[in-house]
Amino acid sequence: MGPEHPTTLGARFSLARWMGEAGDAAGARYQFTMLIPVCTRVLGPEHLGTLIGRFHLAMWMSDAGDPAGGMDQLAALVPTMERALGLEHPTTLAARFSFASLTGQTGNPADARDQLAVLGPVIERLLGPDHSTTLAVRADHAQWAKYARRSAWRRWLRRR
Known part of the structure; x- marks a missing residue:
């Protein structure tokens, strides 16, 4: 394996997610910020893993105290998800729901x-x-x- 092997990326994704779940939203945001460019390069910008990583980045950004930044991330992400995954894909719908919530919160x-x-x-x-x-x-x-x-x-x- 190596630092850019899909299994390694999956482990990094899990680490970032669980950091946030354990209460370290800023740490999760940082980890996803570092991970997304690698996923984009290795997996592609419209790969499900990259898109879900971007979704997590937006949510941890919001949870770390920057709901406007999270909303901006989702504003860019939702159209990509709609095109790549479809309008009714569960991840697209979850992103749209989160975008609406952050729109209100901001x-x-x-x-x-x-x-x-x-x-x-x-x-x-x-x-x-x-x-x-x-x-x-x-x-x-x-x-x-x-x-x-x-x-x-x-x-x-x-x-x-």
């Missing part, structure tokens, strides 16, 4: 609401109305709809 609840309004019916059709992911998308949609109404109300009050 101050745009109306866009988050709108993204989830589009994503919700797709998730429900694929997974069923009672699946935990369907219910999570519905709950997030309701949350961002509420925050969007509050934001609109505040803007209206300021104009008066």
Whole structure:
């Protein structure tokens, strides 16, 4: 094997992920930052492993205190996933869900609401109305709809 063998890359991926799961989001972000260029070169930019690594980088970036950076990563990643994996691939759908959540967390609840309004019916059709992911998308949609109404109300009050 060697440092760029797919098995070695898989071990590095696991190490980075488990660092984050153990509470070291900054360490996971760093490890994925170092790993993604190697995966891109060795596996290709549209390989499932590279795309999932980029998804993890975005999420650990957010968890390490940079939700705007994570959202920017996902904004670039989601179209690539849609093209390479398909619109209804589970990883693409997970990335779209995370992108919507980070959109709301970074101050745009109306866009988050709108993204989830589009994503919700797709998730429900694929997974069923009672699946935990369907219910999570519905709950997030309701949350961002509420925050969007509050934001609109505040803007209206300021104009008066």
